[in-house]
Amino acid sequence: DQQVKQNSPSLSVQEGRISILNCDYTNSMFDYFLWYKKYPAEGPTFLISISSIKDKNEDGRFTVFLNKSAKHLSLHIVPSQPGDSAVYFCAARDFYSGNTPLVFGKGTRLSVIA
């Protein structure tokens, strides 16, 4: 049973426009969420995170929104740049239950077209 779902395997966006990547989760115990970016042949790079006490976290061009009641989070990239083209993984953990590992979604491949 997939606890973290990224239902869009791919997304194409024009340079300068907004990219919106979505993620849904089923485990109501998850309280800490992260987005990772991965280029081919490289390890995932941490991008931005949000804890369940917040509904928004912003870092430069990247903003993550969390809707706890809908068990949904999204990553907004504005403006999108060609260098943002990569696979984006959503991940979640149950932080307050101890050292539980991250649960990853299957990823969304973002292509930013110049």
Add this chain to the structure above:
Amino acid sequence: DTEVTQTPKHLVMGMTNKKSLKCEQHMGHRAMYWYKQKAKKPPELMFVYSYEKLSINESVPSRFSPECPNSSLLNLHLHALQPEDSALYLCASSQEGDSVNNEQFFGPGTRLTVL
């Protein structure tokens, strides 16, 4: 130093070989992880070490043997692997305990091919 390093970058081995993957971090993190990633799939957790003790083994076959010699180093010993074990092996580390900013930092991975 905010880097996780992994060696080697690439490894090709036969099914009868014994080899080791190495991972190192100097961020003072006390939790370290091994993940396996196949093409077009998310990383799959294999092992978690917490304060140099194995805390999670995700039912990984015994042909994979982790070792944590000290708080900065994590090894993965490989023996009698199968071709289906070919994958990208990722090491990660994170702060432990009650740290709120508990993101995991990943190394670049070792691309393993088993012939």
